[in-house]
Amino acid sequence: MEFNDKQIQIIETAERLFAERGFDGTSVRDIADEAGINVAMISYYFGSKEKLMEALFELRVGKMKIRVESLLKDESLSPIEKVNMLIDEHIDRVMQKQCFYKIMVGVLVTNKNPAILKAANNVKIRNAAVVSELIKDGQEKGIFKKKVDVILMLNTMVGTVSQTMMSQDYYREFNDQVDIPDEEFEKLLKRKLSIHIKTLFKAILTNEA
Amino acid sequence: MEFNDKQIQIIETAERLFAERGFDGTSVRDIADEAGINVAMISYYFGSKEKLMEALFELRVGKMKIRVESLLKDESLSPIEKVNMLIDEHIDRVMQKQCFYKIMVGVLVTNKNPAILKAANNVKIRNAAVVSELIKDGQEKGIFKKKVDVILMLNTMVGTVSQTMMSQDYYREFNDQVDIPDEEFEKLLKRKLSIHIKTLFKAILTNEA
Amino acid sequence: MEFNDKQIQIIETAERLFAERGFDGTSVRDIADEAGINVAMISYYFGSKEKLMEALFELRVGKMKIRVESLLKDESLSPIEKVNMLIDEHIDRVMQKQCFYKIMVGVLVTNKNPAILKAANNVKIRNAAVVSELIKDGQEKGIFKKKVDVILMLNTMVGTVSQTMMSQDYYREFNDQVDIPDEEFEKLLKRKLSIHIKTLFKAILTNEA
Amino acid sequence: MEFNDKQIQIIETAERLFAERGFDGTSVRDIADEAGINVAMISYYFGSKEKLMEALFELRVGKMKIRVESLLKDESLSPIEKVNMLIDEHIDRVMQKQCFYKIMVGVLVTNKNPAILKAANNVKIRNAAVVSELIKDGQEKGIFKKKVDVILMLNTMVGTVSQTMMSQDYYREFNDQVDIPDEEFEKLLKRKLSIHIKTLFKAILTNEA
DNA sequence: CATGAATGAGTCTTCATTCAT
DNA sequence: AATGAATGAAGACTCATTCAT
Numbered sequence: 001m002e003f004n005d006k007q008i009q010i011i012e013t014a015e016r017l018f019a020e021r022g023f024d025g026t027s028v029r030d031i032a033d034e035a036g037i038n039v040a041m042i043s044y045y046f047g048s049k050e051k052l053m054e055a056l057f058e059l060r061v062g063k064m065k066i067r068v069e070s071l072l073k074d075e076s077l078s079p080i081e082k083v084n085m086l087i088d089e090h091i092d093r094v095m096q097k098q099c100f101y102k103i104m105v106g107v108l109v110t111n112k113n114p115a116i117l118k119a120a121n122n123v124k125i126r127n128a129a130v131v132s133e134l135i136k137d138g139q140e141k142g143i144f145k146k147k148v149d150v151i152l153m154l155n156t157m158v159g160t161v162s163q164t165m166m167s168q169d170y171y172r173e174f175n176d177q178v179d180i181p182d183e184e185f186e187k188l189l190k191r192k193l194s195i196h197i198k199t200l201f202k203a204i205l206t207n208e209a
Numbered sequence: 210m211e212f213n214d215k216q217i218q219i220i221e222t223a224e225r226l227f228a229e230r231g232f233d234g235t236s237v238r239d240i241a242d243e244a245g246i247n248v249a250m251i252s253y254y255f256g257s258k259e260k261l262m263e264a265l266f267e268l269r270v271g272k273m274k275i276r277v278e279s280l281l282k283d284e285s286l287s288p289i290e291k292v293n294m295l296i297d298e299h300i301d302r303v304m305q306k307q308c309f310y311k312i313m314v315g316v317l318v319t320n321k322n323p324a325i326l327k328a329a330n331n332v333k334i335r336n337a338a339v340v341s342e343l344i345k346d347g348q349e350k351g352i353f354k355k356k357v358d359v360i361l362m363l364n365t366m367v368g369t370v371s372q373t374m375m376s377q378d379y380y381r382e383f384n385d386q387v388d389i390p391d392e393e394f395e396k397l398l399k400r401k402l403s404i405h406i407k408t409l410f411k412a413i414l415t416n417e418a
Numbered sequence: 419m420e421f422n423d424k425q426i427q428i429i430e431t432a433e434r435l436f437a438e439r440g441f442d443g444t445s446v447r448d449i450a451d452e453a454g455i456n457v458a459m460i461s462y463y464f465g466s467k468e469k470l471m472e473a474l475f476e477l478r479v480g481k482m483k484i485r486v487e488s489l490l491k492d493e494s495l496s497p498i499e500k501v502n503m504l505i506d507e508h509i510d511r512v513m514q515k516q517c518f519y520k521i522m523v524g525v526l527v528t529n530k531n532p533a534i535l536k537a538a539n540n541v542k543i544r545n546a547a548v549v550s551e552l553i554k555d556g557q558e559k560g561i562f563k564k565k566v567d568v569i570l571m572l573n574t575m576v577g578t579v580s581q582t583m584m585s586q587d588y589y590r591e592f593n594d595q596v597d598i599p600d601e602e603f604e605k606l607l608k609r610k611l612s613i614h615i616k617t618l619f620k621a622i623l624t625n626e627a
Numbered sequence: 628m629e630f631n632d633k634q635i636q637i638i639e640t641a642e643r644l645f646a647e648r649g650f651d652g653t654s655v656r657d658i659a660d661e662a663g664i665n666v667a668m669i670s671y672y673f674g675s676k677e678k679l680m681e682a683l684f685e686l687r688v689g690k691m692k693i694r695v696e697s698l699l700k701d702e703s704l705s706p707i708e709k710v711n712m713l714i715d716e717h718i719d720r721v722m723q724k725q726c727f728y729k730i731m732v733g734v735l736v737t738n739k740n741p742a743i744l745k746a747a748n749n750v751k752i753r754n755a756a757v758v759s760e761l762i763k764d765g766q767e768k769g770i771f772k773k774k775v776d777v778i779l780m781l782n783t784m785v786g787t788v789s790q791t792m793m794s795q796d797y798y799r800e801f802n803d804q805v806d807i808p809d810e811e812f813e814k815l816l817k818r819k820l821s822i823h824i825k826t827l828f829k830a831i832l833t834n835e836a
Numbered sequence: 837c838a839t840g841a842a843t844g845a846g847t848c849t850t851c852a853t854t855c856a857t
Numbered sequence: 858a859a860t861g862a863a864t865g866a867a868g869a870c871t872c873a874t875t876c877a878t
Binding site for chain 2: 019020021022023024025102103105106108109110111112121124125128149151152155156158159160161162163164166167170171174175192193196199200202203204
Binding site for chain 3: 846847848849850851
C-alpha cells in the first residue's frame with residue numbers, strides 16, 4: 001500500500017506523539033493539531049486511530065524488510081561479516097527510528113491491537129529464521145560453535161539496543177558527556193554499542209577469547 | 210509508607226491490569242470491579258489513579274532495595290560470585306514480578322509521570338553505583354578487565370531479560386516446548402537465561418575464553 | 419425489571435422527544451437537557467441510547483400485557499362484548515400513550531433495533547393468538563361468521579386508530595372543531611372511533627346489517 | 628420541476644435507503660455509494676439532503692395527482708364503482724411504491740420537514756375533498772347513507788393498507804404462505820385487501836348487509 | 837460540469853473524580 | 858470509614874456541506 005504526502009505527514013506526527021505519550025495517551029486531536037490538519041482527516045485517511053497505528057507499522061516495517069533480506073543474501077560476505085553487519089544495521093535502524101521503536105516496545109507490552117501484534121510477530125519470526133540460516137551456514141563452515149541459542153542471542157542484541165536507546169540521557173549524564181553535541185554523542189554511542197554487542201556475539205558464536 | 214490489606218489488594222489488582230492493558234488502557238472502574246471494591250475507594254485511598262501507580266512503585270521498589278543491598282555487602286563472596294548472584298537475583302525478580310516489569314517498561318517509554326520517572330531513575334543510578342563499586346573491587350583484585358562499560362553491561366542484562374520475558378511465548382513455540390508445564394518451562398528458561406548472561410558477563414569482565 | 423423514579427423520568431422525557439423528532443433525530447444531549455440531568459446519566463442508567471429505547475419498550479409493553487390478558491379471560495362477557503372492549507381498550511391505550519405509539523410506528527418502519535423489533539413482534543403474535551381464540555369461541559357459539567381474517571381485522575383496528583391519532587389535528591380542522599377544548603375533543607374523537615370500528619368489526623364478524 | 632436521469636437515479640436510491648433505514652439513519656455518503664456517484668453530487672444537484680427528500684416527494688406525488696383526479700372525473704362510472712376503483716388504486720399504489728409509503732409514514736410521525744409536511748397535508752386535503760364530493764354524489768343519488776365520516780373512512784383505508792404492507796412478512800408467516808413465490812403472494816394479498824376494504828366501505832356507506 | 841479533498845459541528849460514550857450520606 | 862449517585866471534561870468518530878480544481 002502506498003501513502004501520499006499528507007498521509008506520511010500525519011503518520012510521522014503520530015509516530016512522534018505515540019512515542020512521547022503512548023498510544024492511549026495521544027488523542028487524535030493532538031495529532032491533528034501538531035500536524036496542522038483537521039481532526040476528521042485522520043478518520044478520512046486512515047479510518048480510525050487504530051488503523052493509523054497500523055499504517056505506521058506498515059510504512060516502517062515495509063521499508064525494513066528490503067534492507068535485511070538483501071544484506072543476508074550477499075554471497076561475497078563471510079558469516080562473521082554478515083553477523084557484524086546485522087548488528088550495525090540493527091543499531092542504525094533503532095537509533096534512527098527511535099520513536100518507532102519506542103512505540104513498538106509499548107505496543108508489545110500491552111497486547112491490544114492484534115493486527116499489529118501479529119505483524120510484529122511475523123517480523124520476529126522471519127528475522128529469527130534468516131539469522132538461524134546464517135548461523136547454520138557458519139557452523140557448517142566450522143566458524144561458529146555447535147550450540148547456539150539464536151533467540152537468546154537476538155534478545156540480547158535487541159534488548160541491549162532498546163535499553164540503551166531508552167536510557168541514553170542517563171548514560172550521557174553518567175559518563176559526563178552532556179556537553180558533547182547531540183549528533184556526535186549519537187555516533188559515539190552507536191560505536192560503543194557496536195563494539196559491545198560484537199564482543200558479546202563473538203563470545204556466543206566462537207571459541208576465541 | 211505503609212499500606213493496609215485493602216490497599217495492597219487494590220495495588221495488586223491494578224498491577225495485573227496495568228501490565229495487561231497499559232496504564233491508560235485500564236480504567237479505575239476496571240480495577241474496582243476486578244478487586245471487588247467501590248470505584249470511589251481508589252480516589253479515597255490513593256487520591257488519584259496516578260497516585261495509585263506511584264503507590265505500586267513504592268511497594269515494589271521498596272522491597273527490592275533491601276534484597277539488592279544486602280547481597281552486595283556480603284564480604285564472604287568473591288566479585289565473580291557476586292556478579293553471578295546479581296544476575297540470578299535479577300532474573301528471579303523479573304520473572305517473578307513480570308507484571309510489574311512490564312509496567313515499568315511501559316512507563317519508561319512514555320515520560321508521563323515525573324514522580325515515577327524520577328524514582329525509577331534513582332533505582333537505576335543506585336544500582337549502577339553499587340555494581341560499579343563491585344566491578345572496581347574486582348579490577349583491584351586483578352580479576353576483572355580494566356575497561357568495563359558498566360552501563361552497557363547492565364543494559365545487556367536488563368535488556369536481555371526484559372526481551373526474553375516479553376517474548377517467552379514465542380520462544381516456547383520456536384523451541385517446540387509448548388507441551389512442557391508452565392512452571393517447568395519457567396525454571397528451564399531461567400536456567401538458560403542465567404547461563405547465557407553469565408557467559409556474556411564473563412566475556413565483558415574477564416580475559417578468559 | 420424495575421425502574422427507579424429518575425429512570426422513569428428520563429424514559430418519559432425520551433419518549434416525548436423520540437415521538438416528536440424520531441430516534442435518530444433526538445440526541446442524548448437533548449434528552450438530558452429536557453430532563454434536567456447530566457448527559458452521562460443516560461449511559462450511567464441505561465448503558466446506551468439504544469438501551470434507553472429498549473427500556474422504554476419494556477416499561478410500556480410490560481404494563482400492556484396485564485391489561486389485555488385479564489380482559490379476555492373474563493368468563494362473564496360475551497364474545498361481542500369482549501371484542502368491543504378490546505376495541506375500546508386499544509383506542510384508550512393508543513390515545514393515552516400517543517407518544518409511545520408514534521415511536522412504535524417509527525421503529526417498525528426502520529428495522530434498526532432487532533431487540534425491539536423482536537419484542538414488538540412477540541406482542542403482535544401474542545395479541546393475534548388471543549384474539550383468534552376469542553373469534554373461534556364466537557364462531558363455535560354461532561355468533562360470528564365462519565370465515566374471518568383475524569390479521570386483516572386487527573390491521574384495520576390498529577391502522578385506523580394510528581392513522582386517526584397521527585392526523586387528528588387535520589381531522590379537527592376539517593370538521594371545524596378547533597375551538598373545542600382539547601380534552602373534550604379527545605373524548606369526542608374516541609367515541610367516534612369506537613363506534614366506527616365497532617361498525618366495521620360487526621360487518622366483518624356477523625351477518626347482520 | 629423536471630429531473631434528469633442522474634437525479635432520478637439518485638432519488639430512487641435515496642428512496643430505497645430512506646425506507647430501509649429512515650431519513651436520519653441514511654447518510655448522503657450511503658446514498659452516493661449505492662448510486663455509484665460522488666458525495667458532492669447530492670448537494671450539487673439538490674442543494675441538501677433535506678431538499679433531496681423534498682424532490683423525492685415531488686417526483687412521487689406529482690405522478691399520483693394525475694391518476695387520482697382523472698379516475699374520479701369519469702362520468703361513466705357509478706359512485707360505488709368509483710369507490711371500489713379508489714380502493715384498488717390505493718392498494719396498487721402503496722404496494723407498488725412500498726418504499727415511498729414507508730418513508731411517508733416515517734416523515735409524518737416526526738414533524739421535522741415543514742415543506743414536506745405541508746405538501747403531504749395538501750394531498751390529504753385534496754383527496755378528502757374529492758372523495759367527499761364523490762360521497763355527496765352517491766348520497767344525492769340515494770345510494771349512500773346520509774351520515775358518513777369521510778375522514779374516518781379514509782383513515783381506515785389508508786391505515787389498513789399501511790399496516791398490512793408493513794407487517795406482510797408476519798402475515799405470510801401466520802398464514803403458512805412462506806413457500807408461495809413473492810409475486811404471487813403480493814397478488815393474493817392485494818386481492819384479499821381489496822375484498823376486505825370493500826366490505827368495510829360497503830358497511831360504512833350503504834344499508835345493505 | 838463534476839469531483840476529491842477538506843472541514844467544523846455534532847454524535848454517543850467513557851473517564852476520573854467528587855459529594856452527600 | 859465507605860459508598861452510590863452524579864458530573865463535566867474529554868474521548869473517537871460521523872456527518873452534511875463546501876471549495877478549489
